Amino acid sequence: MTLGGATSLSLPTVGAAGTYGSATQVPVFTTDAYGRITGATSTAIASGSSTWSALTNPTANQALSTGSYTTTFTAGSATGTNSLFNFIDTASNTGTGNLVHIATATSSTLNPFAVYAAGGTNPSIEVLSSGKVGIGTATPGAPLEVNGSVKLTAKSGGSITFQDGTVQNTAYTGINCGGDYAESVDVTGDRTNYEPGDVLVLDADNPGKMLKSIEAYSTSVSGIYSTKPGTVGRRQITPKSSEEIPMAVVGIVPAKVSAENGAIHVGDLLVASSTPGYAMKGIDRSRMLGAIVGKAMAKLDSGTGVIEVLVTLQ
DSSP, X not given: OEETTTEEOOOOOOOSSSOOOOSSEEXXXXXXXXXXXXXXXXXXXXXXXXXXXXXXXXXXXXXXOOTTSOOOOOOOSOOOSOOSOOOOOOTTOOOOSOSSOOOOOTTOOOOSEEEOOTXXXXXXXXXXXXXXXXXXXXXXXXXXXXXXXXXXXXXXXXXXXXTTSOEEOSXXXXXXXXXXXXXXXXXXXXXXXXXXXXXXXXXXXXXXXXXXXXXXXXTTXXXXXXXXXXXXXXXXXXXXXXXXXXXXXXXXXXXXXXXXXXXXXXXXXXXXXXXXXXXXXXXXXXXXXXXXXXXXXXXXXXXXXXXXXXXXXX
């Protein structure tokens, strides 16, 4: 434009004529140093993204606050094998934090974690605010409650440790690992002076305790120190002691025997001998009532040895 033939004013090109911006686009204008519009265009409103690259290595903790709303992440219709979420640590990470940390506030009544299978009414896993964990139940009544079966993988070395420190890695099948029923009893003196196979008698000077037999035909005979008891019982009226030993009172156990009263044959009735801790064949019927500790299941021709004995106190 020319004014009086002397001065002219030139307007910059603003771009192609048209309407900029819509429900899916945002108008973008460019200006020069004087604020004059020098160009115009539009850019699409982002409706989604295939990556979360902007979340890589954040410079501060990130928080998602939804108030009273529920945040739901829904998998698409893809049929691939990728997991919906992957939390992957790096080998060089030396931090002490958790890969995933789920916690509730001190005053919160919410349970921190639950996993449900499709169509299931009971959770596969439920963690209560009290710290109790349920598998297959929403209301565990113990630190761990399983509604179903528990399986230890075969040959994995898996075991169960009980509160007294006992470890069990073999299931009870109705057949015990040993061949007898034993009672856990206290002994008089140093426990190391006793060994499996010893014939034991009641200690008259220390009620409730046992001694190694030393008297032939003793009617105080009470059992045999078990080598590998199948089941061990215990009295409830006395405190547990580290000096206890398992004394077989029923069943088949190895026993120390002596031929001092003659060779022992299968089926012979055995009594305490004069050799400490040893049994012998009983031949004096007048002294055998209440003195029999068991029946021989093997023979011993001479000297001393260890044979299996069927414990039958009588």
